[in-house]
Amino acid sequence: MNYFHYKDNALWCEEVPVTEIAGKVGTPFYLYSERTLKHHFRVFDAAFSGVPHITCFAVKSNSNIAVLRIFIAEGSGVDIVSGGELYRALQAGVDTRKVVYSGVGKRVDEIEYALGADILMFNVESSQELEVINSCAERLKKKACIALRINPDVDPETHPHISTGLMSNKFGIDIKKSLEEYRRARTLGQLEIKGVSCHIGSQVTKISPFLDALERIKKLVRLLRDDGMDIEYLDLGGGLGIAYDKEDVPHPSEYAKAIIDASKDINCTFIFEPGRVIVGNAGILVTEVLYTKSNDAKNFIVIDAGMNDLARPSLYNSYHRILPVIDKEREEIIADVVGPICESGDYLAKGREISRFERGELMAVMSAGAYGFTMSSNYNSRGRIPEVLVRDDQFFVIRKREVYGDLIRGEVIPEFLR
Ligand code: LLP
Numbered sequence: 309m310n311y312f313h314y315k316d317n318a319l320w321c322e323e324v325p326v327t328e329i330a331g332k333v334g335t336p337f338y339l340y341s342e343r344t345l346k347h348h349f350r351v352f353d354a355a356f357s358g359v360p361h362i363t364c365f366a367v368k369s370n371s372n373i374a375v376l377r378i379f380i381a382e383g384s385g386v387d388i389v390s391g392g393e394l395y396r397a398l399q400a401g402v403d404t405r406k407v408v409y410s411g412v413g414k415r416v417d418e419i420e421y422a423l424g425a426d427i428l429m430f431n432v433e434s435s436q437e438l439e440v441i442n443s444c445a446e447r448l449k450k451k452a453c454i455a456l457r458i459n460p461d462v463d464p465e466t467h468p469h470i471s472t473g474l475m476s477n478k479f480g481i482d483i484k485k486s487l488e489e490y491r492r493a494r495t496l497g498q499l500e501i502k503g504v505s506c507h508i509g510s511q512v513t514k515i516s517p518f519l520d521a522l523e524r525i526k527k528l529v530r531l532l533r534d535d536g537m538d539i540e541y542l543d544l545g546g547g548l549g550i551a552y553d554k555e556d557v558p559h560p561s562e563y564a565k566a567i568i569d570a571s572k573d574i575n576c577t578f579i580f581e582p583g584r585v586i587v588g589n590a591g592i593l594v595t596e597v598l599y600t601k602s603n604d605a606k607n608f609i610v611i612d613a614g615m616n617d618l619a620r621p622s623l624y625n626s627y628h629r630i631l632p633v634i635d636k637e638r639e640e641i642i643a644d645v646v647g648p649i650c651e652s653g654d655y656l657a658k659g660r661e662i663s664r665f666e667r668g669e670l671m672a673v674m675s676a677g678a679y680g681f682t683m684s685s686n687y688n689s690r691g692r693i694p695e696v697l698v699r700d701d702q703f704f705v706i707r708k709r710e711v712y713g714d715l716i717r718g719e720v721i722p723e724f725l726r
Contacts, residue, residue, distance in 0.1 A: 591677020
């Protein structure tokens with residue numbers, strides 16, 4: 309459920325026509341619906357209301373500080389993977405006791421920053437990282453609360469680039485070695501063992517892989533407790549998928565029910581790290597058609613957004629629905645929707661059955677709220693595009709369009725070239 313809808317053949321976001329925003333902000337831009345963001349957060353969080361839990365929104369999916377603030381006001385914590393994400397979350401006013409820090413490559417300065425902020429827990433991904441966190445904590449005269457991120461070796465049946473819980477992936481600690489690693493962690497004086505964590509992958513559209521992972525993790529929790537360790541938190545990561553097209557995806561309440569039913573015998577506070585399921589369908593990318601052209605083989609629709617603005621189709625061949633902002637009777641054609649970047653991989657849709665668009669028309673690329681702006685870049689020296697938030701009948705630019713000056717900010721011509 310989201311609040312993008314057609315009214316008299318025009319696409320609206322809540323009570324604002326998309327064309328009005330495009331007229332004022334220019335194209336391309338990301339557009340988020342506050343009502344949808346809130347609704348999705350509430351649905352997810354309420355699904356677990358019967359059990360102790362913390363919902364830690366995955367900042368990597370959408371890190372705009374205004375967006376973070378919406379969730380934080382709803383009681384959300386955050387899952388971070390870098391010092392930069394911690395900085396953003398702090399700017400947005402997060403309760404640091406609701407911050408979990410995941411990621412295979414935490415640097416010393418980042419660990420120290422997080423220790424200084426008194427975050428809830430580090431999800432540790434290697435035995436060397438345990439040592440490093442321990443020595444950082446020693447230096448800062450602090451205790452570091454940790455969970456080990458376990459690689460449960462289950463197949464989430466998603467795109468290989470976004471599956472993370474298999475032995476062939478770089479993530480986490482081999483479940484077979486986990487007891488041994490926990491025992492080692494116990495010997496390190498500055499560490500406090502708090503929990504177990506795992507994250508099996510993203511855009512997971514079935515419940516069974518989550519349950520497979522949970523079964524394995526539960527066994528480990530029992531082992532650890534029998535060994536005298538106090539396992540308070542069970543962090544099950546994120547990963548619940550959304551419908552980009554016609555996929556049949558579990559509703560958060562089904563996912564929650566399955567997890568709650570399967571963990572009746574384990575007395576833990578759950579942590580969840582949802583990203584996509586909260587923000588994915590709460591955002592769109594609005595772009596203008598620059599040119600159309602055809603050759604013997606193909607029709608091309610050239611738009612003003614490219615792979616630097618939305619990388620997902622080029623990276624994962626992912627599908628995003630494309631809708632006209634002003635709907636009318638149109639001929640259907642098969643076309644590639646391509647951006648201005650000088651790469652053949654620069655497309656938002658390939659061989660798509662799509663309405664015939666004309667130069668100057670607006671297009672809405674749907675389900676672009678997760679891993680959209682956050683993965684965008686300045687490639688081809690294109691400024692990153694604005695993010696706009698609609699609330700009821702008003703809209704707010706929550707990130708300005710980058711200007712040429714932003715592109716060279718921080719660059720220096722050394723003396724010898726002057
Ligand atoms: N927790 C951890 C440790 C993660 O690595 C991720 C995502 C999440 C939570 C949130 O997962 P979600 O609920 O959003 O599925 N760029 C890719 C997705 C990469 C996901 C990376 N990790 C895409 O555009 O599909």
